[in-house]
Amino acid sequence: MNALRFDVEWLDGTGIKGPELAATFASLRIQADNAVLTRVDDKRARTLRDAVYVPLYPMAEWLVSNWWFLAYEAENLLNRTDPAFAQRHSLVTGAEGYAFPDVRFSSAGRLTHIVWSDRMSEWNELEFRSRGSITVDRDQFVQDCSDFVDMVVSRLAACGITATHLQSEWAAIEATDADELAFCATAAGLGRDPYDLDEPQKSLVLQVGELLGDLREEALPALGPDEPLAACTAIHKAMEQAVPNEVRLGASLLHSGDLPHHASRPWQAGYELARRARQVFGLNGELITTTAGLAEAIGHDVATLNRATRPVQSLGALTSIDGVVRPRDSQTVSFGLRAAGETSQRFLFCRALAEALTTSNDALLTRANTERQQRNRAFAAEFLAPSASLAERITVQFVDQDLIADLADEFGVSSYVIGHQIENHGIAELVAA
Known part of the structure; x- marks a missing residue:
């Protein structure tokens, strides 16, 4: 069973600026469990419908840019009110002015929490009319997001569009081997971008991963971003x-x-x-x-x-x-x-x-x-x-x-x-x- 279901129908994007935006203009319906996250009250058309009409490129790009955080960074008391955490986990922060639902994803070990809320998209005069939460299997969540990104990337290729930021970032993620995956998971669990670390920071991530070993998945959601090595030492002493x-x-x-x-x-x-x-x-x-x-x-x-x-x-x-x-x-x-x-x-x-x-x-x-x-x-x-x-x-x-x-x-x-x-x-x- 899907964690998230993306129903897409490609539409004519003529008149939309930006080739990647025009190529990925579509009708999008997102469903989580039995709830439709894209259910909107269209004030202009005076209709209630289950889909929004948006370019999918920004959504796919946001997912890819925050890929490791979405899969491995947990919400806790230390980061819950951090604007940077919201930037990495709230889909609406990647809307770029388009009507995206207000959905928040966060890791919980082998689970992923998905929470969505009502939202008024004033620019489009659309009001999202759904709120709720579910907890799903992380691997299924990752697979569903992967299928969505693959679909958008394939659409770009079919329209002759290449070398976009989305395509290059996605290719790097797909090429990740087992050792790189462990590194990226540890870095993201610490709230750090695995692709934006200097050498001392890389060394710290490697040390944390080595010290925690099999405890990493449970320990990382409970560690703060500061002095993780000291926390690892305290765990070993305990x-x-x-x-x-x-x-x-x-x-x-x-x-x-x-x-x-x-x-x-x-x-x-x-x-x-x-x-x-x-x-x-x-x-x-x-x-x-x-x-x-x-x-x-x-x-x-x-x-x-x-x-x-x-x-x-x-x-x-x-x-x-x-x-x-x-x-x-x-x-x-x-x-x-x-x-x-x-x-x-x-x-x-x-x-x-x-x-x-x-x-x-x-x-x-x-x-x-x-x-x-x-x-x-x-x-x-x-x-x-x-x-x-x-x-x-x-x-x-x-x-x-x-x-x-x-x-x-x-x-x-x-x-x-x-x-x-x-x-x-x-x-x-x-x-x-």
Whole structure:
């Protein structure tokens, strides 16, 4: 299934200045899932339609110019309000005066977030009348964009147009080998243009990629643009400091074939994994409201769990990384978590537990919105505050903050977790404070 569907009908571009613009003038309809992103209210024609009439060259050129950022740069607290980030990720910044929808793309590990909003294109007197968001597979998103660019490039060639910036840039991207791809992905993940780096900057990108290794995909969305080498060093120190914080979970639980590793959406996988884990631990609907209860649930005493959740100092320098997970052997895992209060520490440990159940490699807990982080957060929420148990206790249609606070106390989690569980599972409607 396509992440984005581009329906194109080439039109006569006579009178449009610029051969590449005239050649690629077309009717364009963009669809994401069941939503039409190009649905517009044409004020002049007094019609509502699903397509816009624009040259496609500027859109293809914008996609190619920001190719690596769109595929590998994540949105986070550090760049969310940065105008340069918006320039790289908001399609409307490449409109060049034409009626393009207001769509924003950002990477989330192996996923891509697509968000679109209403927009008034005053010059054309067109009002885009669609808003929404979806999360799609990154590889499918890249393929759909690639197919669109190929179509525009082929149109230029068919019209005898060569040597444009779009064509040369696209040829370079298509010629990228595996090593160059890893370099471009790392550079873009750090918010840097892989084609516009001096030698010291290239060296830095190579060092970051080498230091992070298999952790790169999860680490980059959580790193700021400044001093990435220091952040990489802190991650490695956290891995070392985590070694003594081990706990034996047992081969029958770790990587068990009875535990699901995926579902149609990462949060759904997290929910299902938590339900299966509760069954394996024999919880049978029992709540885990204290650290002692959590220790007992996983078959250990409080001292063992306290040791496993001891804060590691090096994480204090990293604002967006909350923990590391280090599988030691087929039965034992070491954890390194950020210092937090008791309630938050239990939640963090359960996020780490989700990673222990689904990977045999080192892993990170971050504040990014990647597939893995969505999954481990959903696991922790469902493991500590099962949606079925919440549904049993909520007999009203509307839930206010007082009830959420009471439920948070009962379940031993934050009000934030309770609110998200209620909302995400459709248990009731939340009343704003």
